[in-house]
Amino acid sequence: MVNNVMSLSRSGLKDFVIQRATAVVLALYVFCIVGFYLANPGMDRATLLGYFSSLPMKVFSIMAVLATVAHAWIGMWTVGTDYIREHYFGAHATTFRVVYQVGCLLVLFVYALWGIDIFWRL
């Protein structure tokens, strides 16, 4: 049996909604970046810096970082609980899964700090 103590909101329904809401934020963010890239062929650093250092864009970027962390955590949790379970991994599945989950959380923690640092210091 796999339980949900490690799920983001401890509720499948809330996780489902959070994953969809963050997906929308991320998709919009990607569209903005791609649009900016296409509108500025042969971009120099000043243009790039100018784009990312406006306050609204800083807030949007940090929202995207946090959305990525929440979205990826829910996603990786789902994948982990689907595959790392006793049926495939035997009696120690829970141990393996917790190690996997802690690994994912560490990576996402680094992404969060790193991402916030990149955008906030601009």
Place this chain on the structure above:
Amino acid sequence: MSGISSDSIWLDRGRCRTGSPNKVFCMHTHRPVNLALTKFSFPLAAIASITHRVTGVALFVGVAALLYLLDIALASDEGFAAAQSLLAQPLIKLVFIAILAALTFHIVAGVKHLLLDFHIGDSVGAAKIGAQISIVVTIVIVAAAGVWLW
């Protein structure tokens, strides 16, 4: 056991009435599981679904590369030049395009997923067309981006 997979279904002790060592085999509380993957047929929608999952996990890793490039490109003029020369190397460029391809499919299939969540296009027939559209749209975008960036 006839007709039932020989795979064991293990449960935590305490969830089962027969309490042998640590874990006990208790078939009667679960339905049999038989994952003969090589014998299944995988419709296009199933392939698109697993690809969405694979691209999601790939992005979990790929985000590190994107953050790194953006970090150095924003940090200084030297960093911007370094990011440009990194992306000019064929192997790195290929990996970068692969990450963009994963992102493209994940978004296209993700948007389709959101539509399905609102019950738009979730009949069996529409699912097949939806999978076809998302694959074609991804190929077109990635091909265009690949030609543009290469």
